[in-house]
Amino acid sequence: MAVSSLSLSCISTPTFQKIYVPHLNGFPRIIAFSAISPISCSMERIIDEESVCKRRLLFLGVGALTTSLFPTSIASAEEIPKNYSAFVDSEDGYSYYYPSDWREFDFLAHDSAFKDRYLQLQNVRVRFIPTDKKDVCDLGPMEEVITNLVRHIYAAPNQIANIIDMQERTTDGKNYYTVEFQLTSRNFASASFATIAIGNGRYYTQIVGANDRRWRRVRNKLKVIADSFKVLDI
Structure with missing residues (x-):
C-alpha cells in the first residue's frame, strides 16, 4: 500500500x-x-x-x-472451532486443529504431537516419510489400503484389529483416507482415527486416539481433529 x-x-x-x-x-x-x-x-x-x-x-x-x-491457509480466529487451536507447520507442509487445553509433547519418530493434560492416551500425532507417489489414491483402493494398514501396520501381533468405518474426502484438490478402528489385547483396548495423505513427496499420517472405554464420550471431539488435517503445498 x-x-x-x-x-x-x-x-x-x-x-x-x-x-x-x-x-x-x-x-x-x-x-x-x-x-x-x-x-x-x-x-x-x-x-x-x-x-x-x-x-x-x-x-x-x-x-x-x-x-x-504466514501462509494464507492459517485459519482465522472465527474459522477455528470453539475450544480448539490451529497447528500449522508451513515448513513441513501440513496443518490441523487440536483442543486448546492439550499440550505438545515428544512422540518417538513423529514430527508433532499434542496430548490431553490429564489423559495422556488421548492424543494426536503426525509423522511423514518420503514417497515417490503423487496422491494417496496411487496406493490403491481405499478398502485395500486401509485394511492393510490397520491389520498389519497399526496392530501389534497380540492385538485384534476391528475396522469401524473408513471414509475418503477431497480438500483443496488433495485426497485423504480416514479410518476409525479399535485395537484390543488381553488387558487393554484403544480406539483411533487415522488419516493418510500424500503431497510434497511425502506420505503423511495423522493418528488421533484414546482409551476405548472413553471413546464414545470423546469420539466427536477427536473427529474434529481428524477432519481438520490438511497437506499444504511447500
Whole structure:
C-alpha cells in the first residue's frame, strides 16, 4: 500500500497480537506482532508528532511484512472451532486443529504431537516419510489400503484389529483416507482415527486416539481433529 509522507500524522496507539507459528522442529511458538489501529492524519500536526508518525508507520510496515510471512491457509480466529487451536507447520507442509487445553509433547519418530493434560492416551500425532507417489489414491483402493494398514501396520501381533468405518474426502484438490478402528489385547483396548495423505513427496499420517472405554464420550471431539488435517503445498 502506497502512503504519502506529506500528509500523515498518527493519533492511534499500536496494539499487539499473538499467533502460533512453527519452530524449526515443527512445534508451534508464539510471535507477537504489531497491529496498528486506523490512522488519522493532518497537515497541521507539529514536527514532533510527524516524527512519531514515521516511527509508527515503520511498525506498520514490519507488521505487514510479518503477516505476509504466514501462509494464507492459517485459519482465522472465527474459522477455528470453539475450544480448539490451529497447528500449522508451513515448513513441513501440513496443518490441523487440536483442543486448546492439550499440550505438545515428544512422540518417538513423529514430527508433532499434542496430548490431553490429564489423559495422556488421548492424543494426536503426525509423522511423514518420503514417497515417490503423487496422491494417496496411487496406493490403491481405499478398502485395500486401509485394511492393510490397520491389520498389519497399526496392530501389534497380540492385538485384534476391528475396522469401524473408513471414509475418503477431497480438500483443496488433495485426497485423504480416514479410518476409525479399535485395537484390543488381553488387558487393554484403544480406539483411533487415522488419516493418510500424500503431497510434497511425502506420505503423511495423522493418528488421533484414546482409551476405548472413553471413546464414545470423546469420539466427536477427536473427529474434529481428524477432519481438520490438511497437506499444504511447500
